[in-house]
Amino acid sequence: MKIVFMGTPEFAVPSLKMLVAEGYDVVAVLTQPDRPQGRKKTHVPTPVKQAALELGLPVLQPERLRRPEAVAELAAYAPDLIVTAAYGQILPKAVLDLPAHGCVNVHGSLLPKYRGGAPIQRCIINGESVTGVTLMYMAEGLDTGDMISRVEVPIEDEDTSGTLFAKLSVAGCELLRQEMPRLAAGRVEAVPQDDAQATYAPNLNREDERIDWNDSSRNIYNRIRGLVPFSGAFTLWNGETFKAWAAVKPESDNGGEAAPGTVLAVSAQGIEVKTGDGTLLLTEVQPAGKKAMSAGDFSRGAAMKPGTVLG
CATH class of the missing domain: 3.40.50.170 (Formyl transferase, N-terminal domain)
Structure with a gap:
């Protein structure tokens, strides 16, 4: 045959x-x-x-x-x-x-x-x-x-x-x-x-890759891992693409009344960002024009400060 x-x-x-x-x-x-x-x-x-x-x-x-x-x-x-x-x-x-x-x-x-x-x-x-x-x-x-x-x-x-x-x-x-x-x-x-x-799974487009910080921490986490290792999920920082390649849910939520997308902390453990129902810790990121890096490497030379709003 x-x-x-x-x-x-x-x-x-x-x-x-x-x-x-x-x-x-x-x-x-x-x-x-x-x-x-x-x-x-x-x-x-x-x-x-x-x-x-x-x-x-x-x-x-x-x-x-x-x-x-x-x-x-x-x-x-x-x-x-x-x-x-x-x-x-x-x-x-x-x-x-x-x-x-x-x-x-x-x-x-x-x-x-x-x-x-x-x-x-x-x-x-x-x-x-x-x-x-x-x-x-x-x-x-x-x-x-x-x-x-x-x-x-x-x-x-x-x-x-x-x-x-x-x-x-x-x-x-x-x-x-x-x-x-x-x-x-x-x-x-x-x-x-x-x-x-039947349900459908059309090919992904640019909007599928964009993080909506008003969404729940779980949904954003799922979006990030669903786009690894291909396009990666992205948000905007200073008007430029900022990709998230890995994340974890923090054990405690100290987001308070901050608006979704607000950066709460930048440390070697990760970039903590307010979501629609809590916070999410980005542990591997990629600024525009650079290679992917750990949160620890990013935090050592980052211009990103708490209070920054990602969009």
Whole structure:
């Protein structure tokens, strides 16, 4: 059986490596085009591309999979099964119809909750205590296909999107490993999703990353850890971006009547900021134009003083 694998970030790499290690015939790998990164705008290959090249697999990187020439290039490999994991593009009907055994997706949520491109980040931001991975057949809608199997993964209070990505990546790989013998034998019975229970996890935008100090300490804490290690949550200090990369809830609340966003203390332990229902201690921050640093390093040379209002 010929398999085409589609994926882009590190989340997808264990699944790709597992398919090869288990002896499945991966005939090609599709991933997003190399993108410029850093100040020098150097084009960097995706983690899936790097893994595929190390495995000696052909790599395709269509800018738009919907284009006829991209579909034709894929069709030339005559896949019997397409496996996707965080590929980053919606598969058109022309691609969905190619493989006789269908297209399956390793999705990082317990569908039908958190359909969309940012399920892992948004489940942390929303304060969920459990998430998981769903293996599903792909359909034309956004993560609407029938479900083959699911596995739950608890979200610890210290988890960030980075640690949860790693956990779900492993869980998704193991789920795919378990189901591959059935998928290789033919289409398996799958359960339709209950659309009435669906929630959505669209890709994050700039406003999703901004801290609202009127919110509760818990919600702000969840937002900060939900954006690590990617964009980071930010506020404004002197009109410039000021990022928060880590925080803890202080044991006591001495915020008093201060307005939300007011800096109450700057010390080696952290920057204590008034929130809508208490205070939050920022323990790792990044001023504009500088690298991320601990609160201790920031406090030694900081111009930020108690009474400063972050916005």
